[in-house]
Structure formats: structure tokens, C-alpha cells
Amino acid sequence: AQSVTQPDIHITVSEGASLELRCNYSYGATPYLFWYVQSPGQGLQLLLKYFSGDTLVQGIKGFEAEFKRSQSSFNLRKPSVHWSDAAEYFCAVGVFYNQGGKLIFGQGTELSVKP
């Protein structure tokens, strides 16, 4: 069965420090992978996606993620965190079929940023 694991429930980093959020997935075929960000009480905003090709993908707000098939991972990184990055981050795997599909989400990682 498909699943997504985000091992870290809560991470705190200092403003200006680098960030890496971990994501591991379980999926039988080539995965479609996503990272979303959610501010309190808000919907989800797509940060980046991986469908195929280059395993290092760039997203909005200076985020990037690297797909590693051998490790079944899709970790999110940012070289320098800003206070406005504090939010909940969700990794998801897409299960798509003809004109249909769904996203399977991890439990999320809450990011706090220290001044």
C-alpha cells in the first residue's frame, strides 16, 4: 500500500540557518511527489513537485527537494530560513490513473523559526 512518512513532527531552526525536512514514501511504481505548505487555518500551497527527470527540483520561496529512489526519500531543503517560513509542511505521493487520482499525505512537520 502507498504511504508517506515524515519522521519529524516538529522542527525548530534559527532564522538564517539551513533547513532539511525529511520525507519517505512507499509506492510500487515511479512516484509523483509533492511538498505543500500550510499556514495556520489555511489551505495547502504547492511548493514543488517531482514527476520525472532531474531528481533535484526547484520550487517557490527558495525551496528545493531531491528525489532519491534508492532511499525512497524526497527531502525538502532551504539554504536560509526566514521567519515567514514558519508553517506546517506536508509531503505527498500522487496516485494517478485515467482522469482520476488522489494524494496520500504524510502527517506533516511543523516548522518553528527562532529569531
Added chain:
Amino acid sequence: DAGVTQSPTHLIKTRGQQVTLRCSPISGHKSVSWYQQVLGQGPQFIFQYYEKEERGRGNFPDRFSARQFPNYSSELNVNALLLGDSALYLCASSPRGGEAFFGQGTRLTVV
């Protein structure tokens, strides 16, 4: 262009009541999906519709139902509400059922 719009933004219902949530997709998107997000968890897939037909259903009881209209908007209905149905309900649209763009959600509180 307008994004995905959901209404209402908040509502409070009593146990046993019924509720209808509404979603308008991004213009040109023909697929709408619904997700339930309980506090502290990731969203869980409920339904996906494409061209007014149900294309996918998650592991939710029959109290949950949905439909999609000719203009591609959608409604999610929940009958016989339970306290455990309290959650943020998210609607997402996509051109054909792939990459999803989410609305701001409807916060449902069941008392």
C-alpha cells in the same frame, strides 16, 4: 484568475445534523477532490470527481457523499454528523485529476 473557492469558511453543527459544503474549482479545471484534515494530521482523501463522475473514493462511511455539477463545481454532504467529523474540509481542483490546487477549506465544528 480566481483560485479554488470554498463556502462557507466556518460552520458549527450539532450531532446528528446534516451539512453541505461547496467548492468552485479553478476555471478550466474539470476535476474536483475532497479531503478531510483532522487537527494535527495530514489531509485524508474522501472523493474525486471528473466530468461529473466519481473517479475515486477514500475509506469514509456512506454518511459522506458528493456530487459534481455541469459547471464543475462540487458539493460534499455529510449526514448524521458525529463529533469526530469535526475537521478542516479541503477542496482541490486539477485539470484532469493530477496536480492539485487547494482552496482555503471549510472549518466544520460538530458540538
